[in-house]
Amino acid sequence: MSKRFVALGDSFTEGVGDEDAGRPNGVRGWADRVAEVFGAADPEFGYANLAVRGRLLPQVLREQLDRALEMRPDLVSLYAGGNDLMRPKVNIDALMRAYDAAVALLVKSGARVVLFTGVDGGDDPVFRRMRGRVAIYNEHVRAIAAKHSCVVVDMWNMRQLRDRRMWSADRLHLNSLGHTEVAISVLDSLGVSHALTRAVLGDPPSVDPRVQRAENWKWAREHVVPWVMRRVRGESSGDVIKPRRPELLPLEVERVPRKGASND
Known part of the structure; x- marks a missing residue:
């Protein structure tokens, strides 16, 4: 491993x-x-x-x-x-x-x-x-x-x-x-x-076409337009972001059983 x-x-x-x-x-x-x-x-x-x-x-x-x-x-x-x-x-x-x-x-x-x-x-x-x-x-x-x-x-x-x-x-x-x-x-x-x-x-739920159109417009306003504007300005969503784990370090995690492993 x-x-x-x-x-x-x-x-x-x-x-x-x-x-x-x-x-x-x-x-x-x-x-x-x-x-x-x-x-x-x-x-x-x-x-x-x-x-x-x-x-x-x-x-x-x-x-x-x-x-x-x-x-x-x-x-x-x-x-x-x-x-x-x-x-x-x-x-x-x-x-x-x-x-x-x-x-x-x-x-x-x-x-x-x-x-x-x-x-x-x-x-x-x-x-x-x-x-x-x-x-x-x-x-x-x-x-x-x-x-x-x-x-x-x-x-x-x-x-x-x-x-x-x-x-x-x-x-x-x-x-x-x-x-x-x-x-x-x-x-x-x-x-x-x-x-x-x-x-x-x-199965996915059925969606009324009118509701779907409204959701598409909402998505375009909230996500597509800001993305386009960043492209126009030459900006990126990651311009002020740093790597989350820049160093190779151990994890502090709760030990969980693996498939087939004993619970003893």
Whole structure:
């Protein structure tokens, strides 16, 4: 089992959408949940989370890669590029060449590397327009993972993440249910026993079209317009944000039983 876990990336890995006022930056997220499972089994386990919301892929690599390598982790997660794909113009091939080089360095350091595909937003009228870009990005991720023998968490094929009840009010970030789903998939992909459980939501409720339109307008006012204005001003939601766990430190967590473990 891993002794040193470093998480790299943007808002997805920082934990945005999974609010927890008692934690740094006011969020928890899937990476914390994964770290808690490791930490419950080993009090000397160390965890650092360098991810910062709003970061583009080049920024993630420039600001976080060397710091991660200095910590000599045996497990690293990397997800970045989603913010780049949302820009009006993006050179995906160039982005992924830099991504490939970064993954090569992480693997060469001896770390086991976890990569992620993007989520399929085909059911969303806004993010459906990005579907082709995300699919190209995902094919690059899969090829790079195969080249370097990395673990891939295939969120594109996680059908449950297409349920809006897994997402926060901004429709861009996963809520606590969604982050738990990702944590489970990460742990399962690593072959780590755990006691996390997936949500059983049942069929989504039917929504009156008039109510849906009103909700869409409210979402646009509260989330889309501020996002556009930040782009116009050249600002990012992460401009004043610092990494939540910039150092590789042990976790103070309640010990929880793992699947199949004795309760004695």
